Every structure is written in C-alpha cells, then in structure tokens.
Amino acid sequence: MATVYDLIVIGSGPAGQRAAIYAAKLGKKVALVENREVVGGACINTGTIPSKTMREAVLHLSGYNYKSIYGMNYRVKERITMADLAFRIQHVIKTEIDVTEAQLSRNNVEMLTGTASFDDPTHIRVSNSRGSTVYEGKNVLIATGTKPASSPKVPINGTTIINSDLILNLTNLPQTMIVVGGGVIGVEYCCMFAALGVRVTLIERRPRLLEFADSEIVEALSYHLRDARVTMRLNEEVESVEEIDGKVVANLESKKKLQGDVLLYAVGRQGNVDELNLANAGVEADPRGRIPVDKDFRTKCPTVFAAGDVIGFPSLASVSMEQGRIAAARAFGDETIVSNPSFYPYGIYTIPEISFIGKTEEQLTEEDVPYEVGLAYYREIARGQIRGDTSGRLKLIFHRETHSILGVHIIGEGASELLHIGQAVMALGGKIDYFVETVFNYPTLAEAYKVAAFNGLNRVSRLD
Numbered sequence: 001m002a003t004v005y006d007l008i009v010i011g012s013g014p015a016g017q018r019a020a021i022y023a024a025k026l027g028k029k030v031a032l033v034e035n036r037e038v039v040g041g042a043c044i045n046t047g048t049i050p051s052k053t054m055r056e057a058v059l060h061l062s063g064y065n066y067k068s069i070y071g072m073n074y075r076v077k078e079r080i081t082m083a084d085l086a087f088r089i090q091h092v093i094k095t096e097i098d099v100t101e102a103q104l105s106r107n108n109v110e111m112l113t114g115t116a117s118f119d120d121p122t123h124i125r126v127s128n129s130r131g132s133t134v135y136e137g138k139n140v141l142i143a144t145g146t147k148p149a150s151s152p153k154v155p156i157n158g159t160t161i162i163n164s165d166l167i168l169n170l171t172n173l174p175q176t177m178i179v180v181g182g183g184v185i186g187v188e189y190c191c192m193f194a195a196l197g198v199r200v201t202l203i204e205r206r207p208r209l210l211e212f213a214d215s216e217i218v219e220a221l222s223y224h225l226r227d228a229r230v231t232m233r234l235n236e237e238v239e240s241v242e243e244i245d246g247k248v249v250a251n252l253e254s255k256k257k258l259q260g261d262v263l264l265y266a267v268g269r270q271g272n273v274d275e276l277n278l279a280n281a282g283v284e285a286d287p288r289g290r291i292p293v294d295k296d297f298r299t300k301c302p303t304v305f306a307a308g309d310v311i312g313f314p315s316l317a318s319v320s321m322e323q324g325r326i327a328a329a330r331a332f333g334d335e336t337i338v339s340n341p342s343f344y345p346y347g348i349y350t351i352p353e354i355s356f357i358g359k360t361e362e363q364l365t366e367e368d369v370p371y372e373v374g375l376a377y378y379r380e381i382a383r384g385q386i387r388g389d390t391s392g393r394l395k396l397i398f399h400r401e402t403h404s405i406l407g408v409h410i411i412g413e414g415a416s417e418l419l420h421i422g423q424a425v426m427a428l429g430g431k432i433d434y435f436v437e438t439v440f441n442y443p444t445l446a447e448a449y450k451v452a453a454f455n456g457l458n459r460v461s462r463l464d
C-alpha cells in the first residue's frame with residue numbers, strides 16, 4: 001500500500017516550499033519531492049541567490065559605489081578572483097539551505113529525495129539510486145522550475161562555454177567575455193563582469209535590451225554599460241559557437257565572428273517536465289516545457305496543480321512563492337487567499353539596479369491614456385550625493401486627470417527597495433498628491449518620490 005498524502009509537491013524551489021508550508025499550516029499531510037541533494041531549487045542553488053550574492057560581492061570588492069567619490073582607481077581589493085566571489089556565494093547558499101530545511105522540518109513537511117514522475121494522476125513514483133517507491137497524493141503540485149535553454153549548435157563545456165548554472169565553474173576571471181542574450185540573466189551577469197574589468201560583448205537579437213522595461217530606463221542603463229566598456233551588438237543573432245585555438249568564437253547570422261575567452265549563453269529557460277511522465281496524469285506541456293493552468297493554478301487534471309517557472313511568465317522567485325501558496329490554498333478549497341498580479345514588481349539587479357511596477361510610457365501611449373511624468377534625479381537629492389550615486393533617477397507616471405499612479409520606474413542605488421513605497425501607494429489607491437503632502441525622512445533616497453511628484457504636478461499645472 002502506498003503512503004497517502006493530502007499533497008505531494010514536486011520541486012523545492014520558492015513555489016514548492018511555499019505550497020508545502022501553506023498546506024502543512026492547514027493541518028494537511030504533505031510530502032515534498034526534490035531531485036537535488038539539497039532544497040531550494042534554482043532559486044537558492046544556481047539562480048537568484050548566487051547571482052545576487054555575486055553582485056553584492058562585486059560591488060563591495062570593486063568599490064564600485066564609491067568610485068565617484070574617491071576616484072576611478074578606488075577599490076577594496078586589488079586583484080579580485082573568482083574564489084573571492086565564490087566564498088561569499090557559498091556562504092549565503094549554505095545559510096539559505098539551512099533556513100529552508102529548518103522551516104520545512106518544523107512544519108512537518110516530509111522530504112523525499114529523488115526524481116518524481118506520474119504513474120497516474122494520484123500516484124507519484126520517486127526514483128533514486130536506491131530504487132523507486134510509489135506514493136499516493138490526493139493532490140499534486142508540479143513546481144519543477146526550469147533549466148537553461150540549450151542548442152545543439154552551442155556546445156556548453158562548463159569551462160569556456162557556460163550557461164548561468166555554471167558561472168561558479170569559472171576558476172579564473174576571463175579577460176574577455178561574450179554574453180549571448182540581452183534578457184535579465186544576460187544583462188545582470190554582463191554588468192557584474194564588466195564591473196570587474198572584464199571586456200564584455202553583449203549580443204541580443206532584438207533591437208533593445210530588456211524589452212519589457214521602460215525604454216528611458218533601458219537607455220540610461222545602456223549609458224552605464226557603455227561606460228563600463230561593454231560592446232552591445234543589438235539586432236544580431238548567434239547562430240553557432242565553437243572553440244578555436246583555445247578561444248571561443250560566436251558565429252553571428254550576419255556572418256560576423258566574435259571572439260572571447262569565455263561565452264555565457266543566456267537565451268531563456270526551458271521547463272523541467274521531461275522526467276514527469278505528464279501524459280500519465282493527462283497533462284501536457286508546450287514545446288518550451290510550460291504547463292498551462294487556470295487562475296487557480298489547476299492543470300487540465302482537477303487534482304494536479306502547477307506553479308512557479310514551470311507555468312511560464314513572469315518566472316520570478318517572488319511571484320513563484322505567491323503562486324505556490326495560492327495553488328495549495330485552492331487544492332483544499334480555500335478561496336480566501338488572493339494576490340493581485342497587477343501589483344507585481346520587477347527588480348532587475350543590473351549595475352545600477354532597475355526596478356519598476358505598473359505601465360511603461362510606451363504601453364500608456366499605445367492605450368491612449370492621458371498621462372504625465374514626474375522625474376527626480378538622485379543628484380538633486382542629498383542622500384544621492386552622500387551615497388555617491390548621482391546618476392540614478394526615479395520616474396513617476398500618473399494620470400493627468402485623476403492623479404492616480406500608473407507606473408513607477410527607478411534606476412539607481414536601492415531601486416528595488418525604494419520601489420515598494422510606490423507599490424504600496426498604488427495598491428492602496430493613493431494619488432501622486434500623497435507624496436507632496438507626506439514628510440519623508442531627510443536625507444533619504446525616498447525623498448525622490450516627493451521631488452518627482454512636485455516635478456510632475458508642476459508640469460500638469462503649467463499646461464492646464
């Protein structure tokens with residue numbers, strides 16, 4: 001007889017963890033299956049946490065934030081090595097794994113190590129080196145995440161041709177690097193390596209980087225990339241990659257050839273569905289391994305749910321956690337838990353960082369919405385000068401007539417934290433006037449909201 005669980009969760013990344021803990025809090029019997037040796041998924045082990053820790057280490061050791069004050073030669077450590085970066089990354093990964101394991105165990109979530117697959121909609125086979133065991137799940141959540149997209153024409157070798165899972169395989173900092181893909185992963189790593197002095201060439205097949213972000217903000221970022229000696233090749237597609245005489249060569253569709261010491265291939269991600277035997281549950285994935293779900297994260301099979309990156313957009317750790325929580329609630333008939341997707345923020349940890357919420361100017365123009373913009377430059381704000389960030393800016397987009405806030409877009413120090421002020425005001429239905437009427441601590445970067453609000457309202461009154 002198979003052991004019976006109220007919920008079997010497959011995958012221990014942000015979506016799986018939150019679902020498992022939420023169901024356990026409802027008093028349900030929960031098992032969490034993970035095929036890695038440790039919990040945390042791509043988020044803790046290869047994606048979010050390592051990349052954000054590496055960025056922090058790069059900023060600290062390179063003295064990046066203080067160069068405008070102490071001069072371009074200022075740095076905390078003269079020769080920064082991959083070992084310096086790996087030291088801090090491994091420390092944070094280990095701590096995060098410990099925290100997650102403790103959370104799961106004190107909530108009585110049973111961990112099963114191995115690869116899960118469906119025998120039928122309610123029977124999950126867990127296979128590992130010791131064999132396989134079948135468990136019964138009255139409900140099942142697929143939270144298996146994604147892996148880096150690959151191409152037979154790009155032979156990843158783990159040393160000179162890598163993807164984002166293999167960054168820590170680099171033993172030495174390269175002198176030159178080719179980054180393929182101007183999405184979030186490509187641009188974030190491009191910024192980090194450029195800040196370390198690596199000469200980076202970034203190749204993107206679209207006409208611009210980060211196509212979902214506000215174009216003014218992306219232009220501002222592009223200025224910083226050029227300043228860090230990054231060469232941007234937009235409208236260029238990489239067709240194949242090869243190794244010639246110890247160098248990596250990227251062959252572009254335009255017949256150009258680019259050469260570097262290392263190539264990072266970051267052209268998107270593919271759902272982890274190959275090993276699941278989805279057909280046995282009557283569930284199908286699309287060619288990119290994404291599983292379609294309804295608003296409650298239910299698949300075509302009523303007792304099988306899917307959440308996190310495996311369902312596709314927006315593929316963020318932050319959103320995956322919410323999806324997992326809601327999926328678990330719905331599995332047990334709890335309709336009270338809600339989460340509003342229109343107030344999901346983006347934090348893009350480029351150097352400088354970018355964060356935004358709501359609509360871009362391009363979207364509002366397309367929709368014929370009468371909007372106005374209020375801008376604040378960090379250089380006009382005392383805290384900007386104190387922190388040494390004089391190029392940051394905060395942009396508030398608001399409705400000319402109702403004054404409601406339609407979007408907040410920030411580039412600069414602290415952007416991803418600062419954004420949550422705008423997010424709260426938007427979510428609570430506040431208007432731009434709130435920022436004018438509110439006293440902010442001084443000197444803070446948050447003051448940028450007030451300056452931007454004055455700027456925007458002045459523009460409206462000049463025209464009315």
Ligand SMILES: Cc1cc2nc3c(=O)[nH]c(=O)nc-3n(C[C@H](O)[C@H](O)[C@H](O)COP(=O)(O)OP(=O)(O)OC[C@H]3O[C@@H](n4cnc5c(N)ncnc54)[C@H](O)[C@@H]3O)c2cc1C
Nearest residue numbers: 011013014015035041042043047116145308309315316317
């Ligand atoms: C380089 C990088 C940087 C990122 N930075 C950010 C960021 O700054 N902010 C942000 O919000 N998001 C970021 N993300 C995205 C974020 O990591 C993902 O959105 C998040 O990890 C998705 O969580 P998940 O639970 O869906 O799956 P994952 O975290 O991918 O976890 C899924 C787990 O399931 C396991 N699994 C797969 N198949 C099976 C099976 N058959 N049986 C058992 N186990 C299985 C996998 O091994 C994995 O451990 C980043 C991603 C990358 C790659």
Ligand SMILES: NC(=O)c1ccc[n+]([C@@H]2O[C@H](COP(=O)([O-])OP(=O)(O)OC[C@H]3O[C@@H](n4cnc5c(N)ncnc54)[C@H](O)[C@@H]3O)[C@@H](O)[C@H]2O)c1
Nearest residue numbers: 181182183184185186204205237238266267268315347348
């Ligand atoms: N800070 C964050 O929130 C964060 C950070 C990293 C990753 N992520 C998540 O990870 C996911 C994957 O990120 P990603 O950057 O790999 O994927 P992506 O799909 O966002 O970007 C891939 C880019 O590569 C380009 N491209 C594809 N093939 C190409 C080729 N042959 N030559 C040149 N360019 C090519 C595409 O046009 C696209 O712009 C994202 O959806 C994102 O949500 C989030």
